[in-house]
Amino acid sequence: MVTKKIVFSGVQPTGNLHLGNYLGALKNFVLLQKKMECIYCVVDLHAITIFQKPDILHENVLETTASFLATGLNPDKSIIFNQSSVSGHAELAWILNCVSRIGWLNRMTQFKDKAGSDKEKASVGLYIYPNLMAADILLYKATHVPVGADQKQHLELSRDIAQKFNKDFNCNNFFPLPEPLILKNISRIMSLRDGTKKMSKSEESDYSRINLKDTADEINKKIKKAKSDSDSIPGEIKLLENKPEALNLLSIYSELTKNSLEKIITEMAGKEYSFLKAKLTEALIDEITPVGKEIKKLLKDKSHLKKILKKGTEKANILAEENIKNIREKIGLI
Numbered sequence: 001m002v003t004k005k006i007v008f009s010g011v012q013p014t015g016n017l018h019l020g021n022y023l024g025a026l027k028n029f030v031l032l033q034k035k036m037e038c039i040y041c042v043v044d045l046h047a048i049t050i051f052q053k054p055d056i057l058h059e060n061v062l063e064t065t066a067s068f069l070a071t072g073l074n075p076d077k078s079i080i081f082n083q084s085s086v087s088g089h090a091e092l093a094w095i096l097n098c099v100s101r102i103g104w105l106n107r108m109t110q111f112k113d114k115a116g117s118d119k120e121k122a123s124v125g126l127y128i129y130p131n132l133m134a135a136d137i138l139l140y141k142a143t144h145v146p147v148g149a150d151q152k153q154h155l156e157l158s159r160d161i162a163q164k165f166n167k168d169f170n171c172n173n174f175f176p177l178p179e180p181l182i183l184k185n186i187s188r189i190m191s192l193r194d195g196t197k198k199m200s201k202s203e204e205s206d207y208s209r210i211n212l213k214d215t216a217d218e219i220n221k222k223i224k225k226a227k228s229d230s231d232s233i234p235g236e237i238k239l240l241e242n243k244p245e246a247l248n249l250l251s252i253y254s255e256l257t258k259n260s261l262e263k264i265i266t267e268m269a270g271k272e273y274s275f276l277k278a279k280l281t282e283a284l285i286d287e288i289t290p291v292g293k294e295i296k297k298l299l300k301d302k303s304h305l306k307k308i309l310k311k312g313t314e315k316a317n318i319l320a321e322e323n324i325k326n327i328r329e330k331i332g333l334i
């Protein structure tokens with residue numbers, strides 16, 4: 001059986017998008033859009049698994065949409081919409097809650113990280129978040145899912161859920177098993193303050209990340225302050241094993257300049273990190289500030305952004321409704 005290739009991915013509207021989102025996910029979304037049918041979703045229902053102030057959530061949905069467009073996603077090529085406006089996501093999530101197993105969810109490390117020390121106080125939504133993510137993907141029978149490395153475990157769960165559904169309802173290959181598309185070298189961009197933690201929207205210090213909306217001046221200050229190493233740049237990657245901050249800066253530079261890490265390290269061997277930082281700042285300003293400016297420009301016309309979401313919702317709904325009809329039939333729902 002030939003399965004049509006369909007790409008699906010989601011980004012939570014929970015604040016400023018940063019360099020990790022951009023290099024780990026968004027840039028890949030844009031490349032895939034040239035080759036396959038793509039569906040990109042602002043996952044607002046995932047965002048509310050942790051309390052969001054309503055007016056801020058509303059703004060963040062529009063800002064994430066603007067970020068999609070500013071990085072190069074084209075609403076005439078890809079379907080761009082917000083999750084809550086297609087009711088099939090919530091409906092399929094309920095069905096998959098009944099397929100997924102408690103034991104499977106108990107292994108999810110993101111829940112453990114996000115729930116913190118008092119798990120009893122976490123929302124039920126946060127616990128079953130991965131089932132909703134599986135629903136997002138399976139609702140469109142997506143075959144490929146571009147994400148950062150932090151989502152690998154959730155993708156594996158989506159595959160387990162798809163497999164169990166196919167087996168329980170005796171419908172081999174009904175749901176394709178979705179493949180993660182995780183970029184090798186930059187699947188996890190680390191915090192500029194602590195190279196053992198991923199760069200994230202939720203880390204308190206803004207100096208830990210480069211936001212897509214940062215100005216040239218902010219980028220300059222953040223890279224100047226970023227942790228690196230007191231030794232000079234070594235000539236071999238393996239000498240960076242215990243220097244995560246230095247490795248992170250070199251990897252980001254290698255990605256932005258499209259040169260291999262080996263090449264960068266050979267060229268910079270023996271130089272101080274201040275040399276790398278100056279070059280990196282320049283590369284970041286070249287690549288990120290035009291995106292930030294475009295986001296700010298797009299945010300001036302909110303009705304245009306809402307129109308794009310509405311158009312995407314209409315297209316997504318057609319696909320979702322057809323699949324939901326078939327899924328209900330498989331289960332025996334009338």
Ligand code: AMP
Pocket residue numbers: 010011012020021022023024025026146147148149150151186187188189190198199200201
């Ligand atoms: P989120 O903002 O958590 O919804 O993430 C959106 C996308 O960005 C997902 O595919 C994540 O895996 C990816 N992502 C988030 N943080 C990073 C990071 N520090 N490095 C690489 N990819 C990331």
Ligand code: TRP
Pocket residue numbers: 008009010011012043046132133136137145146147151154
């Ligand atoms: N959980 C993902 C994240 O935090 C966002 C997400 C929700 C997603 N649904 C998805 C990613 C479906 C890929 C496919 O980054």
